[in-house]
Amino acid sequence: MKKKTTIYDIAKELNVTVSTVSRALNGFSTISEATRKAVLETAKKLNYSPNKLASSLKSGRTQTIGVIVPSTQVHFFASVIHSIEQTLKNAGYRVLLYQSNESLENEINGVKTLLEAQVDGIIASMSLETENVSHFQDVIKQQKPLILFDRTHKNINAPSVTINDTDAGYIATKHLIDQGYRNIGFVTTNHQIKIFNERFEGYKKALSDHNLPYVEDHVVFGGLSIKDGRFGAGKLLRSAKVPDAIIAGDDFTALGVIKKLKEQDLTPPKIGVMGFANETFSAFITPNLSTIDQQANKMGAECAKMFLKMVKKKNPYEKIEHIILEPLLVERQSTNKNNA
Amino acid sequence: MKKKTTIYDIAKELNVTVSTVSRALNGFSTISEATRKAVLETAKKLNYSPNKLASSLKSGRTQTIGVIVPSTQVHFFASVIHSIEQTLKNAGYRVLLYQSNESLENEINGVKTLLEAQVDGIIASMSLETENVSHFQDVIKQQKPLILFDRTHKNINAPSVTINDTDAGYIATKHLIDQGYRNIGFVTTNHQIKIFNERFEGYKKALSDHNLPYVEDHVVFGGLSIKDGRFGAGKLLRSAKVPDAIIAGDDFTALGVIKKLKEQDLTPPKIGVMGFANETFSAFITPNLSTIDQQANKMGAECAKMFLKMVKKKNPYEKIEHIILEPLLVERQSTNKNNA
């Protein structure tokens, strides 16, 4: 393995200095056309490939952004990552990926790792475990752009891109009410993540706006998964007054709810079911699932644009923007009461 | 924004030299316990965070691996990335992500970008467009580990992790035959990617092993998508002898096939349908879809392990290993002929 070509090799070959080569390579205007051409040719001939590490060390900027998500296995996060990378690569940035796996410890390590790698900024969605957010404060302290999406936290004063989750909860509930359902249950999580609280608030507000009582027995706090959905539905079916519709914390949980209901011959829309997230499968299951679309692609693109905006400011935190996307109601069979 | 602390600041504070600090920080044994402790404390006090860029520049290793996939939106790739990152982070490596979006140009740029970022190796699955592979040869020329997974190419002499796609095609076909289907159609792609050719070979071999004729009209070459599936199914339904089962190139295509069949009141398993990939939704659609699992998580983990093995050799290409995982048959309703 022969040593890699550096600008010194090019300089030597042409009997010029490295500064000339560097300028030629970077398209400075103070270089004679002849020199530039010679440099470019020699670079090609010697198979030169720039070492961005060195220029990063000098400039203090790596053209790399860190992205922290719970898991790429969750389609929503994979989609957000997709658009972040797509958008940012066009602006000359690379994406360094880190998964927290819903663990706070991992997340802390992620921030540390990414900062040590000298990323120019971080885009993150928090783990379910995260309550103390001091690791994220470290990013802000360094005056590097930090953008939070979807799962944010009240104690952190950074820009964010979210959907309006109160609206999301409201819209989901209102949709069920509009369809004629009156006793609406809710299977959600007890984690202290803003979005879940907000959806719950939206749910309560919709009930109250439509003069429906809030029934404590109609809310199940647990985890979010197919299994939790089955469990939640089971619990609701055993409650004093059985709900005629159920909102689940996400589409997987909704799937569990549906499975349970099918077993009891209460296949939706007999009992209405709504999810959150609009996973790929939700359109294809039977009955297909009404849900709230969280605009993953748009969210990723907005995060990327926000980063690009912040990164060119001397003080990125001078004016903190919060972008709130509107949740989209996706009406499907599982809430189509008239066809019950 | 105050300047970041370096080992020089720590050295000055303690009246020692940077080498001492460096040694203490890196746990060299030639440092007195007292000094080490003092350094560690001061580092903490000054909020020191190492600049890995600098050490990478010095050492020539970045502890970063590049991963190139068509798109994180495809669940299979997202899963592979998931395990790669999980496995590699434990070994102290970071993952730099690049999506080709099935475009050769992007893929070429990806390799270039990652090499310029001085990654220690690359794990990649090729775009559908890729026929010329010289950009990948550049990685090998640099003697950096290159590991290809799932979508490989005959012209590239690098380690790979794949599933046995001939077997996959064979197993899928044989399963249908075992279920009693006799006229088996195939909706696949015309792209020159090894895995698709191999599945097709497996399909033909299974037919011949079971004394079934290979009927040219029963094979549709097109794209892979829900739409292509509908189209392919439509074409097969119009053929002289309508097939009683259809294998689709992937689960999305299978979904399209199923939709078309449902419209014609030929809902599987009336006509049997098999997919490839075992996407999340495949278990939840109606009828749920028999498919071939490609062991995404295992594949990612194997890629990561292969990289770790190669990276510690002086000549990583001394002995090129090809890991071939067995495809897993996932039997579900869509091929359950006895329940038709």
Add this chain to the structure above:
DNA sequence: ATGAAAGCGCTAACAC
């Protein structure tokens, strides 16, 4: 239009 040289933060070979 080009050259000389300092320095980004860290490591390591070589002294003492």
Add this chain to the structure above:
DNA sequence: GTGTTAGCGCTTTCAT
């Protein structure tokens, strides 16, 4: 056990 110093490859200020 600790210090000195020369780079890693590149950018950039200051000269010429």
